[in-house]
Amino acid sequence: GSRRAAHLVLRVLGAREGLPEVAGEEDIRAALDALRVTDAVAALTPPPDGPVRALLAYDEEHRTDLARTLAAYLDRFGDVPATAKLLAVHPNTLRYRLRRLHDLFGVDLADPDTRLVAELGLRAAGLLPWAAAPH
Known part of the structure; x- marks a missing residue:
């Protein structure tokens, strides 16, 4: 679980400008939650003809x-x-x-x-x- 959380934090930090180089889960909670939702529905969104x-x-x-x-x-x-x-x-x-x-x-x-x-x-x-x- 810790490794997965750390990987998600690194993905967020690598994708967004203006964030510190180092952060914990609590520091970027909203961005992490948005990433989790996006990952969860990635197979559904957008549809091929969308x-x-x-x-x-x-x-x-x-x-x-x-x-x-x-x-x-x-x-x-x-x-x-x-x-x-x-x-x-x-x-x-x-x-x-x-x-x-x-x-x-x-x-x-x-x-x-x-x-x-x-x-x-x-x-x-x-x-x-x-x-x-x-x-």
């Missing part, structure tokens, strides 16, 4: 950053000005990208279930917690 998988394939094929845009938007709780600043784009550019997500993949960001499934899919893909480096 919008997140299609989004990732679209980004790869068209060399776009729509998945990272969605990850940043979800990470900032839908705050357009904060997300635009994080991505270093104009708020209207961000709004355009969000409309593209809806038009291309049917991602309805007003729906909490859609946001949850998208977040789980992006976590499984390693895009959440959001990281500044391109993937």
Whole structure:
């Protein structure tokens, strides 16, 4: 059990910016719990025909950053000005990208279930917690 817990802590510390180099379970409890949930449902999320998988394939094929845009938007709780600043784009550019997500993949960001499934899919893909480096 201790070895498994230590492995999870290392995964969290390696995946998230701004965390200390050394931490115990209690120091990063929320991140560990989120990782455990993500791991537990990884086989279920996203489904092979789901919008997140299609989004990732679209980004790869068209060399776009729509998945990272969605990850940043979800990470900032839908705050357009904060997300635009994080991505270093104009708020209207961000709004355009969000409309593209809806038009291309049917991602309805007003729906909490859609946001949850998208977040789980992006976590499984390693895009959440959001990281500044391109993937």
